[in-house]
Amino acid sequence: MVKCPQCGFETPLVGSWQLAKTKRGKEVYLAYEVEGDELKLEIKEGMAPEGNVSRGDGVCLKCGAHIPNDEVVKQIRENEKERMLAVALLNSGRGGEGIRCAF
Ligand SMILES: [Zn+2]
Numbered sequence: 001m002v003k004c005p006q007c008g009f010e011t012p013l014v015g016s017w018q019l020a021k022t023k024r025g026k027e028v029y030l031a032y033e034v035e036g037d038e039l040k041l042e043i044k045e046g047m048a049p050e051g052n053v054s055r056g057d058g059v060c061l062k063c064g065a066h067i068p069n070d071e072v073v074k075q076i077r078e079n080e081k082e083r084m085l086a087v088a089l090l091n092s093g094r095g096g097e098g099i100r101c102a103f
Contacts, residue, residue, distance in 0.1 A: 006065035018048040
């Protein structure tokens with residue numbers, strides 16, 4: 001989690017919102033919504049949106065501000081905050097392929 005220098009929101013930096021993909025091509029992803037200062041997450045099926053970090057630069061999920069890499073590195077160095085967003089379990093048992101996801 002990195003604090004946005006523009007709005008102060010603690011935004012996660014996620015390279016890919018996709019949680020899992022089965023051999024049959026079913027994709028499960030984490031959908032997000034920002035309500036006030038709260039990050040709401042939901043597990044959905046379908047195409048995942050693009051992540052909000054690339055080449056070390058981040059984008060605030062709340063205000064869309066660009067968070068430059070040196071700011072990301074500085075914050076991680078000073079106060080690394082990690083948060084588990086979700087867990088995906090892939091099951092390829094007899095009943096066919098299944099994906100179970102949980103927060
Ligand atoms: Zn922001």
